[in-house]
Structures are given as C-alpha cells and as structure tokens.
Amino acid sequence: MDERKIRILQAIIDDYILTAIPVGSRTISKRYDMNLSSATIRNEMSDLEELGYLDQPHVSAGRVPSAKAYRLYVDELLRTGKLKTGDVQSIREHFKNRSGKMEDVINRAAQVLSNLTSYTSLATGPKSAEMTIRNLQLVPISHHSALLVIVTDSGIIRDSVIHVDRDLDSDTLYAISRMLTERVTGHTLREVQQVLKTVSREVAQRHDVIDSISQLLADVESSSGRTRIAFAGPSNILNFPEYSDVEKARTFLSLLETKDVILSLLEQRQSVAFTVRIGPETGVPELADCSVVTATYSLDNGTNGTIGVIGPTRMQYGRVLGILGAMGKQLSSLLRENEE
Amino acid sequence: MDERKIRILQAIIDDYILTAIPVGSRTISKRYDMNLSSATIRNEMSDLEELGYLDQPHVSAGRVPSAKAYRLYVDELLRTGKLKTGDVQSIREHFKNRSGKMEDVINRAAQVLSNLTSYTSLATGPKSAEMTIRNLQLVPISHHSALLVIVTDSGIIRDSVIHVDRDLDSDTLYAISRMLTERVTGHTLREVQQVLKTVSREVAQRHDVIDSISQLLADVESSSGRTRIAFAGPSNILNFPEYSDVEKARTFLSLLETKDVILSLLEQRQSVAFTVRIGPETGVPELADCSVVTATYSLDNGTNGTIGVIGPTRMQYGRVLGILGAMGKQLSSLLRENEE
DNA sequence: GTTAGCACTCGCGCCATGTGAGTGCTAACT
DNA sequence: AGTTAGCACTCACATGGCGCGAGTGCTAAC
Incomplete structure (x- = not known):
C-alpha cells in the first residue's frame, strides 16, 4: 500500500460517497488531478481490488469501496470536516x-x-441503573394510585404510576416520600432494592406502598438496559x-x-x-x-x-x-x- | 341504482379490497354467483362508471372502485364484520x-x-384544555428547577420542568403545592390562569414560582391543540x-x-x-x-x-x-x- | 332484458439489438 | 521499471418490436 494507492482509494471513496455511482478509472484521472492516465489508475485499482478494498458490481462497471475501505477511510484518511x-x-x-x-x-x-x-x-x-437517587416523591392521582417521581443526581426524571391498596391522602404520601428519600438518597438504583427491604422490615404498616415502589424500581432497573x-x-x-x-x-x-x-x-x-x-x-x-x-x-x-x-x-x-x-x-x- | 347494481358494486369492492387488482366482468360473474353472464355485468359496470362509482385505469383493464364507491360502501353496504x-x-x-x-x-x-x-x-x-385539575404538585429536581406534576380529574398526568429563581427546599415546595392545589382544584386548565393571577396578587412573595407555573400552564393549554x-x-x-x-x-x-x-x-x-x-x-x-x-x-x-x-x-x-x-x-x- | 360472439384496445412481459462505460491486456514509449 | 496508448472484450441498460391475453364495447340473436 504505497502512498499513491491510498490517494487513489481516497479519491474513489470521496467520489462514491458523493454520487453513489460505481467509479471508473477515467473519472479519477480526470476529475481528481492525479497526473496519471486512466490506464495507470486501472492497474492500481486492480491491485486495490486484490487487496480487498474495492468491489466490482460487474465486469464492465466501475469500482465500489468495500467495508474494509471505509474502515481504512474512517480510521486513517478522514480529515474531520470542520463543520460550518x-x-x-x-x-x-x-x-x-x-x-x-x-x-x-x-x-x-x-x-x-x-x-x-x-x-x-x-x-x-x-443508563439509569448507575445513577444515584436524589429524591423520591409520591403524588396522589386517584384513590388507589399514585405517581412515583424519581429524581436522580443528574436531574433526570423517571416517573411511573403505582397502585396502592389503601386510600392515602396527600400529606401521608408526602410523609412517606420524605422518609423514603432520606433513606434512599445517594444510593444507586441498583442498591435501592436492598435499602427498601430494610425499610420494609422496620415499618410494619405501609408494606403495600413500599412493595409497589420496590417492584417498580426493579422494573426500572432491569428495563434500563432498554x-x-x-x-x-x-x-x-x-x-x-x-x-x-x-x-x-x-x-x-x-x-x-x-x-x-x-x-x-x-x-x-x-x-x-x-x-x-x-x-x-x-x-x-x-x-x-x-x-x-x-x-x-x-x-x-x-x-x-x-x-x-x-x-x-x-x-x-x-x-x-x-x-x-x-x-x-x-x-x-x-x-x-x-x-x- | 337498482338493487342489482348495488350487489355488483359490492362484489367489485370486496374483490378489489382483497386483491388490489382491477376487477373484470368475468371475475364477478364467476367468483360471485350472480347468475349473470359477464356481458350483463359489463353493461352494468359501464353504467356504474358513468355514475361515478367505478374508474378504469385503462381501456383493457378491469374496473377500480372510486372514492364515491367506498363512501357508499362504508355508509350503506357495510356489514360490520363481527370481529373474532x-x-x-x-x-x-x-x-x-x-x-x-x-x-x-x-x-x-x-x-x-x-x-x-x-x-x-x-x-x-x-384535549387537556377541557379537563379539570385535581392536584398540582412540585417536586424538587435541582437548586433551580422543579417538576410540576399536573393531575387531572381523569387521572391523566402532565408534567414539565419549571425553573425557579430561588433555592426552595422540599417542604416549602410542598407547602406551595398544597396551597395551589386548594385554590385550583376543580377548575379547568383554561380557567386556571385567572385563578393564578388572583393568587399571585395575594401572595407577595413567591411571585416567581407562581409566574413560572402560570406560564407553563399557558403553554400546556395552548399546545393542547397539539x-x-x-x-x-x-x-x-x-x-x-x-x-x-x-x-x-x-x-x-x-x-x-x-x-x-x-x-x-x-x-x-x-x-x-x-x-x-x-x-x-x-x-x-x-x-x-x-x-x-x-x-x-x-x-x-x-x-x-x-x-x-x-x-x-x-x-x-x-x-x-x-x-x-x-x-x-x-x-x-x-x-x-x-x-x- | 340477457347473452353469445367478435373485433378491438392496450398494458405487460419477452427478446433481440445497439450503445457505451468500463475493464484487462499488450506493446510501445520514457 | 513504470507509464501510457490502443484495442478487444464484457455486460448492464435502454430501446423497440412483437405476441399474449385480459378485458372491453358493440351488435345481433335468444
């Protein structure tokens, strides 16, 4: 792969990217001033094909860059276009x-x-699994459901509806939110399951709410691959x-x-x-x-x-x-x- | 438009819906047992074309139902397919x-x-403009921003981030939320602007927060066309x-x-x-x-x-x-x- | 009113042909 | 030895002619 081959390959790729038309030896020798005749280019192209950088859709068509060529192009030849x-x-x-x-x-x-x-x-x-939690808050929606808002350290928000068995008023939900937030702040979503289990043990009542939350967080975490x-x-x-x-x-x-x-x-x-x-x-x-x-x-x-x-x-x-x-x-x- | 024409038209539409191929007179007389020869069908089809129910892509092709035909089909002929x-x-x-x-x-x-x-x-x-509000709640996100959760009577949630100038802690935000909710519950999104103005006048401080909310709600309302x-x-x-x-x-x-x-x-x-x-x-x-x-x-x-x-x-x-x-x-x- | 028969239309697929872009090879030139 | 002109060759593609057949409209008979 001497320097000239590379220049030719580059020209071919540039041209093909622009036009999507298989590019022939004449095009290169004329449009890109190489000071080489088409015949010479042809010889070089033949070599490049043998090296796996060019493909030929059919005999009488021009050459098309192969994946390998683009790889080279991206890795080596790219003058990163200074964008306007x-x-x-x-x-x-x-x-x-x-x-x-x-x-x-x-x-x-x-x-x-x-x-x-x-x-x-x-x-x-x-990915949310890696993020640490800054704040958890429950907002009442209807008698049996609430919105759980999860705020992470990056200010990113996830929210989901959870169902709660009992009828909880706004203040109670807020109290629960405060309590949970205190326990959970600084932990990652991954760790939070563990913490919630502990909490769940300590607090006799409110099991259902915490369980709902716990399950939801599990969902969020696992589905955070997605x-x-x-x-x-x-x-x-x-x-x-x-x-x-x-x-x-x-x-x-x-x-x-x-x-x-x-x-x-x-x-x-x-x-x-x-x-x-x-x-x-x-x-x-x-x-x-x-x-x-x-x-x-x-x-x-x-x-x-x-x-x-x-x-x-x-x-x-x-x-x-x-x-x-x-x-x-x-x-x-x-x-x-x-x-x- | 006698009864027979309609039956033929229906057959044509049914067939075309199924196959997307212009349907000819023979097809109708054979596949759908009309007890009529293709010639008769042809005459009828010719009439139907004149009435604007059929189009002919070109002379030697079959007929295709026109928009008018589908309209008739939907309005009159449709035996609503009992779904499985x-x-x-x-x-x-x-x-x-x-x-x-x-x-x-x-x-x-x-x-x-x-x-x-x-x-x-x-x-x-x-459309959210018509819905009445059940609950407004602010959730702290960062020092200068909070999430406004809007719950409507239909349990539908809208939420958006608002920016607040001062640093407000969770409890303060909750207090504001409670206050606002009390004032705003039962009003539609459309009306709520008015209410907020009143509130804004009463409460000397916190102007900025209420203003932010007010502006956001305006956005939500106007953008609820979209x-x-x-x-x-x-x-x-x-x-x-x-x-x-x-x-x-x-x-x-x-x-x-x-x-x-x-x-x-x-x-x-x-x-x-x-x-x-x-x-x-x-x-x-x-x-x-x-x-x-x-x-x-x-x-x-x-x-x-x-x-x-x-x-x-x-x-x-x-x-x-x-x-x-x-x-x-x-x-x-x-x-x-x-x-x- | 219905239908058989028939001439006619015309899109479509098929094939043959010509064209031209592009190649590979060879021989001559530098 | 590398470069280039020249030339024969390939092959996709566009073009045009051709036959097929689906479908029509019309007419005449049932």
Missing part, C-alpha cells in the same frame, strides 16, 4: 430554553441530528438510492420500529467517544449496507448516553462525526447545568 | 396491568391497533402494492413524521363515534389514496381522545371499524377505572 459555524450555532439555538425532561431532550436531540445530517438519527438517555430511545427521520433512508427497493426499505423501517435490535447494538458501545460500525460490522444482517455512527455524551457522574446516526455505508463520515461531536458537547453541558 | 372473539380477548390482554400514564396508554393503544389491523395506526390523548400523538407501524404502509413506489412511500412517511398535518386532520373530528375519511375527503393531497378511519374514546368528563388507522383506500373497513369499536370501549373503561 452555522451548524454549531444552529445546534445551540435548538437547545435554548428547553425543558429538562430527559424524554424531551432525547427527542429533540435526535430531531436536530436528523435535520442537520439528513440521515436517520437516534438518541438515548443515560433505555429510552428516540428515533428521528426514519424516512430519510429513502432518500438514498441504495434503499430505492421497497422491500429493503420495509425491513429497515420495521427494524427501527421494534427498537430492540438497535438498542442491543448500542449496548455494546465502547468507552470510546465515537463508534463507527460499518455494514457487516454491525452484526445485523438487515444493516448490511448501513453504517451506524454513534457518539456518547456524558454526565458528571460518569454515566453516559448515546447519540447517533444511521445511514448508507456511503456516509459522509467527516461531516457526521463533526456534527456528533458538537452535539455531544452541547448535550453534556446542557445536562450538567441541570445538575448544578 | 380472539381479537377482543387479545385487546383486553394487552391492557392488563398497565401503567396509567397517558403517554404509555396511547403508545400501547397505537401499537395494539397496528398489530391487529396491520395498518399504520395512531392514538391521541384527550395533543400528544403516537403512531405505530408506519412501515406497514409499505406492505401494500399501492405504495410500492418509493417516492410515494417517502412522502407518506415524512407526512407522519411531522405529525402536524395528521393532528390538524384529527382536530376536525366530528362528535360521531366513528369517522371515515376516504382519499380526497382527507383534504390532504399526500393522502389522496389513503383512508383515515378514526374512533373516539371518551372519559366521564366528556373529553375524548382518538384512535385510528391509516391505510390504503382499499381498506378492510368492516374489520377496522370492528376493532376500533372494541378498542375504544376498552380504552374508555380502562381510563375510567383511573378516575374512580
């Missing part, structure tokens, strides 16, 4: 005066991403010629609708700031010619959430990474404000 | 042991609908041959993604239990060959939400109406339990 200042501006704009509700933040983040990149985008909240995830712009995938086949589009879209697969894909996220999964690397056959690019944003307590983009392997990696980076920063700082 | 007892069972199953959070209920409802019908489905919550809406199974539309064109699919899907259009469509809902909008009747050009079937479910206080299905005009109206009916009942009773 307008974009940063626009990101900041979108998050101004915004509610601190996790759900909204996530939705909005995905939305903004999808607007900026015009790829299908996603965002998840941080963090909330928001998608935006799924239909964006249809803008790309590689998905002009309806059947392909359908499987892609229903894959998103089930959410499970994507979630488990995100589970394996490395501690690295950016993760790029190219086609087969996703391990999901339906995503064979998609790339999934994700970035993490983090909160002070070390937990982190994910934002990301799904598009054709022929993705504008430079631009996407730039945007994800800016977005991640913005989100981190936004959420840390909440923590104060 | 299994379906009712399955609906009931899905709503067992379920959280009373409006958001979840709506999502779930849409999901179930989409599973049962295999059409794209939607659900919205009731009720929460949940879609499920958007990609289902791709199962139908009429959407095998990618461009068409794309516009359809992005129409759903913006949500606005569909929401405003639902706004015009009649007080009737069911609404069927066929193709052009939707007034949305993108939905020209879709039908939107909606049903309302209602709460005791008279407010009602919507569930519905979007599919090709060639929709199984009977089945869909049956399912929507059952679902509506189920939802109504579920939510009334919450009210108690």
